[in-house]
Amino acid sequence: MTTLxxxxxxxxxYGMLLFVLACGLAVTLGLMNFVNLAHGAxxxxxxxxxxxxxxxxxxxxxxxxxxxxxxxxxxGVVLExxxxxxxxxxxxxxxxxxxxxxxxxxVAAVDYIMGSSRIFIKLxxxxxxxxxxxxxxxxxxxxxxIVICGLLTVALQLILAKTRFGSRLxxxxxxxxxxxxxxxxxxQVFAFTFAFGCGLxxxxxxxxxxxxxxDPYFPxxxxxxxxxxxxxxxxxxxxxxxxxxxxxxxGDVAGKYxxxxxxxxxxxxxxxxxxxxxxxxxxxxxxxx
Amino acid sequence: xLAFAPAHAQETVKIGLILPMTGGQASTGKQIDNxxxxxxxxxxxxxxxxxxxxxxxxxxxxxxxxxxxAQELIVNDxxxxxxxxxxxxxxxxxxxxxxxxxxxxxxxxxxxxIITERSPYxxxxxxxxxxxxxxxxxWAAKNGIKKVATLTSDYAPGxxxxxxxxxNFTAGGGEIVEEVKVPxxxxxFAPFLQRMKxxxxxxVFVFVPAGQGGNFMKQYAExxxxxxxxxxxxxxxxxxxxxxxxxxxxxxxxxTAHLYSAAHPSAANKDFVTAYKKAFGSRPGFMAVGGYDGIxxxxxxxxxxxxxxxxxxxxxxxxxMKWESPRGPISIDPETRDIVQNIYIRKVEKVDGELYNVxxxxxxxxxxxxKTKK
Numbered sequence: 001m002t003t004l005x006x007x008x009x010x011x012x013x014y015g016m017l018l019f020v021l022a023c024g025l026a027v028t029l030g031l032m033n034f035v036n037l038a039h040g041a042x043x044x045x046x047x048x049x050x051x052x053x054x055x056x057x058x059x060x061x062x063x064x065x066x067x068x069x070x071x072x073x074x075x076g077v078v079l080e081x082x083x084x085x086x087x088x089x090x091x092x093x094x095x096x097x098x099x100x101x102x103x104x105x106x107v108a109a110v111d112y113i114m115g116s117s118r119i120f121i122k123l124x125x126x127x128x129x130x131x132x133x134x135x136x137x138x139x140x141x142x143x144x145x146i147v148i149c150g151l152l153t154v155a156l157q158l159i160l161a162k163t164r165f166g167s168r169l170x171x172x173x174x175x176x177x178x179x180x181x182x183x184x185x186x187x188q189v190f191a192f193t194f195a196f197g198c199g200l201x202x203x204x205x206x207x208x209x210x211x212x213x214x215d216p217y218f219p220x221x222x223x224x225x226x227x228x229x230x231x232x233x234x235x236x237x238x239x240x241x242x243x244x245x246x247x248x249x250x251g252d253v254a255g256k257y258x259x260x261x262x263x264x265x266x267x268x269x270x271x272x273x274x275x276x277x278x279x280x281x282x283x284x285x286x287x288x289x
Numbered sequence: 290x291l292a293f294a295p296a297h298a299q300e301t302v303k304i305g306l307i308l309p310m311t312g313g314q315a316s317t318g319k320q321i322d323n324x325x326x327x328x329x330x331x332x333x334x335x336x337x338x339x340x341x342x343x344x345x346x347x348x349x350x351x352x353x354x355x356x357x358x359a360q361e362l363i364v365n366d367x368x369x370x371x372x373x374x375x376x377x378x379x380x381x382x383x384x385x386x387x388x389x390x391x392x393x394x395x396x397x398x399x400x401x402x403i404i405t406e407r408s409p410y411x412x413x414x415x416x417x418x419x420x421x422x423x424x425x426x427x428w429a430a431k432n433g434i435k436k437v438a439t440l441t442s443d444y445a446p447g448x449x450x451x452x453x454x455x456x457n458f459t460a461g462g463g464e465i466v467e468e469v470k471v472p473x474x475x476x477x478f479a480p481f482l483q484r485m486k487x488x489x490x491x492x493v494f495v496f497v498p499a500g501q502g503g504n505f506m507k508q509y510a511e512x513x514x515x516x517x518x519x520x521x522x523x524x525x526x527x528x529x530x531x532x533x534x535x536x537x538x539x540x541x542x543x544x545t546a547h548l549y550s551a552a553h554p555s556a557a558n559k560d561f562v563t564a565y566k567k568a569f570g571s572r573p574g575f576m577a578v579g580g581y582d583g584i585x586x587x588x589x590x591x592x593x594x595x596x597x598x599x600x601x602x603x604x605x606x607x608x609x610m611k612w613e614s615p616r617g618p619i620s621i622d623p624e625t626r627d628i629v630q631n632i633y634i635r636k637v638e639k640v641d642g643e644l645y646n647v648x649x650x651x652x653x654x655x656x657x658x659x660k661t662k663k
Contacts (some may be wrong), residue, residue, distance in 0.1 A: 026526060
């Protein structure tokens with residue numbers, strides 16, 4: 001029984017991590033209707049920046065995390081202003097080709113600058129190991145992931161649903177022309193949203209290095225996971241990808257524990273079952289734009 | 290006329306070195322490239338009156354690239370040797386070309402048994418997974434380890450390691466209580482390790498590709514398997530000198546069987562490690578030794594043939610050759626053209642503040658059991 005809870009705990013932590021990594025993509029893909037396959041590259045950037053700060057410059061881990069967010073967001077805003085915005089009106093195929101190209105460039109660039117071997121971030125001792133909670137093994141690092149990611153999710157939901165910025169964003173997405181007519185600076189709203197998504201990815205990259213590993217192939221290796229989360233969750237809200245991440249995280253971990261022989265396929269089986277049941281994802285809108 | 294004669298004698302011997310210099314296997318490529326450069330610095334670039342020229346190509350461990358590059362090297366550059374090969378599929382992709390062109394193929398890294406059987410022109414200076422996995426199986430059975438859970442990556446080398454270990458360990462009276470094959474692409478070991486922990490073995494046998502070893506050891510400690518008294522054993526790839534220091538103290542006490550440790554206590558190795566560190570600022574791993582011995586094999590074969598580059602003569606010269614490598618005494622098996630070497634049992638210990646695989650038992654002149662069994 002305690003094993004079941006340990007598995008559940010690990011699964012929730014893994015799911016939360018998937019959510020932070022992928023929810024930026026849910027924002028660009030779902031809200032801005034832009035296919036950004038280079039999303040993983042921003043995650044990787046955040047991870048490497050955090051690693052360099054902690055390992056080489058001696059920053060404390062918790063100080064480097066916000067910087068991973070900020071720098072990935074900053075790179076995001078620069079790229080959005082210079083490259084991405086020209087592709088908002090182009091076809092999805094153009095967007096896919098452009099962002100895939102960007103992904104390969106980022107892989108080659110990081111390989112060249114940082115080398116291709118896997119990098120670890122030096123964690124503070126307080127985050128290492130497990131403690132026992134009524135017989136359930138609780139990993140300290142995974143607990144921290146759940147706390148940080150849980151807070152982020154709540155904040156994100158509040159921003160989108162309750163703030164002025166949230167309503168502007170939703171207006172800008174639903175009808176950009178009418179929104180600009182009402183005095184909303186649509187390009188600015190988009191740039192900010194895009195940067196925020198990139199920042200989240202960067203933070204996710206920094207958090208995931210310990211569990212998923214960090215090397216120049218990160219964006220390619222985990223692209224499939226981001227896409228599964230967004231596909232299963234539906235891309236029109238934050239709740240969908242959140243529940244999808246949890247479901248997939250728990251399903252993946254439990255599948256690997258209970259049926260290790262078919263472990264990697266559990267996540268795909270869940271995806272297929274959900275998509276047969278709800279082709280637009282758990283919370284998807286029936287009609288695509 | 291006479292003026293041309295010395296020029297002809299000085300004609301260069303070309304070696305096409307095909308290595309993964311980018312991508313996931315790049316550390317293999319870098320180690321071998323470094324070792325080849327080091328050997329040539331130490332021994333000069335002229336052998337038997339002929340100048341040696343190395344042409345380095347990066348195949349990123351993709352066999353299609355390897356094949357194309359081997360073809361270009363043989364046809365356009367007219368190389369006399371092809372060498373390197375970071376992974377098994379790459380070595381296999383070049384094998385038919387070696388046979389067709391009668392060009393010796395020196396395998397300096399790839400480690401599955403079948404490779405040398407694919408062409409009579411292949412000679413190997415690295416190792417086979419069977420060599421280390423059978424030895425650790427024997428050792429574990431004889432040293433109080435009764436129950437083992439295995440965790441191996443689900444690809445050819447992982448399956449090789451698992452099968453050879455299992456065969457010898459169970460023959461020695463050991464029992465496998467849990468067998469998990471981990472997908473190659475998924476490095477979160479948490480659920481698998483939890484399963485290992487719950488099966489309460491004496492030890493976990495592990496083989497994962499270079500680079501994932503660090504993740505494995507960290508999560509092994511995170512989940513408290515070390516505190517539960519579960520040892521880690523395996524072939525030495527997981528504890529490569531290249532990665533060991535990054536793993537941190539979690540790796541302490543791990544027992545592995547392998548061909549080389551930077552801590553190997555011989556004069557030849559001390560010189561090698563010192564020279565390598567001085568030239569490249571890092572510790573050599575077993576891949577570097579495979580490259581160092583590979584280029585040495587080429588030099589010695591050329592000396593024996595007096596500089597002649599006929600493929601058959603070179604292979605003949607290589608068969609049965611023996612020398613003292615930084616890893617200890619080695620020879621080329623005249624029947625299989627595969628390497629015969631000592632396999633050491635080592636334990637990770639802290640020496641001068643750094644982690645090293647410290648050898649404590651030796652199995653001498655181990656052949657590749659993947660072939661001798663046939």
